[in-house]
Amino acid sequence: MFDVEKVRSGFPALQEAYNGRQAIFFDNPGGTQVHESVVAAMVDYLTRRNSNTHGLFETSARTDAVIEAAHRAAADLLGCDADEVVFGNNMTSLTFHVSRSLARELGPGDEVLVTRLDHDANVMPWVLAAQDRGARVRWADVDVESGTLDMEDVRRQITTSTKIVAVGYASNATGTINDVGTIIGWAGEVGALTFVDAVQYAPHGLIDVKELGCDFLACSSYKFFGPHSGQLYGKREHLARLEAYRVRPVGDRPPDKWETGTQNHEGMAGMTAAIDYLAGLGVEYGGAGPAESRREKLKAAWPVIGAYEGMLTERLVSGLQSVPGVRIYGLTERADLERRVATVSLLKEGTTPEQLARALAEENIFAWNGSFYAQSVSERVGVEESGGWLRLGLVHYNTVDEIERCMRVLDGA
Numbered sequence: 001m002f003d004v005e006k007v008r009s010g011f012p013a014l015q016e017a018y019n020g021r022q023a024i025f026f027d028n029p030g031g032t033q034v035h036e037s038v039v040a041a042m043v044d045y046l047t048r049r050n051s052n053t054h055g056l057f058e059t060s061a062r063t064d065a066v067i068e069a070a071h072r073a074a075a076d077l078l079g080c081d082a083d084e085v086v087f088g089n090n091m092t093s094l095t096f097h098v099s100r101s102l103a104r105e106l107g108p109g110d111e112v113l114v115t116r117l118d119h120d121a122n123v124m125p126w127v128l129a130a131q132d133r134g135a136r137v138r139w140a141d142v143d144v145e146s147g148t149l150d151m152e153d154v155r156r157q158i159t160t161s162t163k164i165v166a167v168g169y170a171s172n173a174t175g176t177i178n179d180v181g182t183i184i185g186w187a188g189e190v191g192a193l194t195f196v197d198a199v200q201y202a203p204h205g206l207i208d209v210k211e212l213g214c215d216f217l218a219c220s221s222y223k224f225f226g227p228h229s230g231q232l233y234g235k236r237e238h239l240a241r242l243e244a245y246r247v248r249p250v251g252d253r254p255p256d257k258w259e260t261g262t263q264n265h266e267g268m269a270g271m272t273a274a275i276d277y278l279a280g281l282g283v284e285y286g287g288a289g290p291a292e293s294r295r296e297k298l299k300a301a302w303p304v305i306g307a308y309e310g311m312l313t314e315r316l317v318s319g320l321q322s323v324p325g326v327r328i329y330g331l332t333e334r335a336d337l338e339r340r341v342a343t344v345s346l347l348k349e350g351t352t353p354e355q356l357a358r359a360l361a362e363e364n365i366f367a368w369n370g371s372f373y374a375q376s377v378s379e380r381v382g383v384e385e386s387g388g389w390l391r392l393g394l395v396h397y398n399t400v401d402e403i404e405r406c407m408r409v410l411d412g413a
């Protein structure tokens with residue numbers, strides 16, 4: 001059985017006192033807390049391995065090893081090969097980076113498709129790329145009631161002129177998990193490339209880029225229990241073929257040609273530890289053997305995490321439904337909860353999202369108010385002008401007791 005108290009004991013931030021007492025972290029979609037092994041790996045890097053790359057001396061060799069290990073770990077997380085992983089500051093800068101190269105293949109008459117449910121980091125790089133090249137931007141709509149992508153509209157908007165389809169795996173606003181597999185299939189029918197923003201899916205489920213068949217996929221390790229660092233998967237053929245904006249000495253080989261400048265080496269070490277931590281859950285609770293590969297351990301971990309989070313989602317949604325005046329923006333029917341992560345945006349009649357977040361903060365419950373850069377959907381739903389939503393975002397270290405405490409505060413707010 002998944003032992004949440006044991007899991008929590010491995011996260012130093014959860015033991016820490018804030019304003020004299022422990023906090024409830026429901027701000028996870030903005031960034032998760034890190035496992036103690038992540039802290040240790042970063043301290044170890046900075047203490048024993050700190051250097052730049054490709055030198056003939058010991059710390060440099062150790063740094064090269066850390067970088068190689070990080071590529072292998074991210075590849076295990078995503079289901080690809082190590083040379084198909086590119087590191088960068090965060091998802092947004094990686095997406096802008098690769099979009100510049102993809103833009104070179106666009107021209108008048110071409111189309112790119114973005115969605116109104118996406119975070120702006122998977123919208124503006126493509127809008128600007130299209131603008132630069134005189135291509136057309138199409139927008140796939142959201143179903144306002146359910147907070148889900150309007151799949152008929154997505155289908156309609158993919159045409160024989162579509163060159164790039166950018167879609168999110170899970171929404172950071174409504175929590176919806178999109179049927180990206182189907183969309184990738186439709187894009188494939190017209191020869192369009194697909195870019196998947198997996199930032200909000202990565203902390204909740206197994207990613208398999210080969211099974212999805214996407215061309216690119218990006219995530220950020222600070223959302224999955226690691227440090228601030230971004231990861232990009234690109235199909236080998238694209239990373240090799242596309243012209244990267246780079247300095248000459250890095251050469252023309254992927255992934256190096258995409259990794260501009262000195263990377264966040266301690267961040268890479270921390271990310272590897274975060275992935276190892278997740279893999280460890282597969283051994284401890286998912287029945288994977290200690291000798292199995294990290295990918296197999298991860299495959300065993302995610303269903304355990306998913307089952308626990310599914311229970312939390314159900315409790316969170318039903319708890320919110322019992323608070324008078326609360327409206328949830330996203331899927332709420334029991335049968336639909338599998339199609340969402342434990343990220344719930346809401347409004348409460350008679351209060352603003354800011355007032356709710358303040359009331360929670362006074363009780364040391366950390367939660368975000370606003371529209372979280374998911375600007376297109378907040379505009380489409382009509383909450384952008386009025387301060388967005390209150391967002392409660394849970395991960396596998398949260399508990400039912402925390403949900404109940406949060407509901408009591410919301411009830412009184």
Ligand SMILES: Cc1ncc(COP(=O)(O)O)c(C=O)c1O
Pocket residue numbers: 029030089090091092093119121122168170171172197199200219220230
């Ligand atoms: C869905 C989604 N995409 C992209 C981003 C941007 O990620 P980063 O901060 O790594 O640029 C976020 C950040 O909140 C997000 O939630």
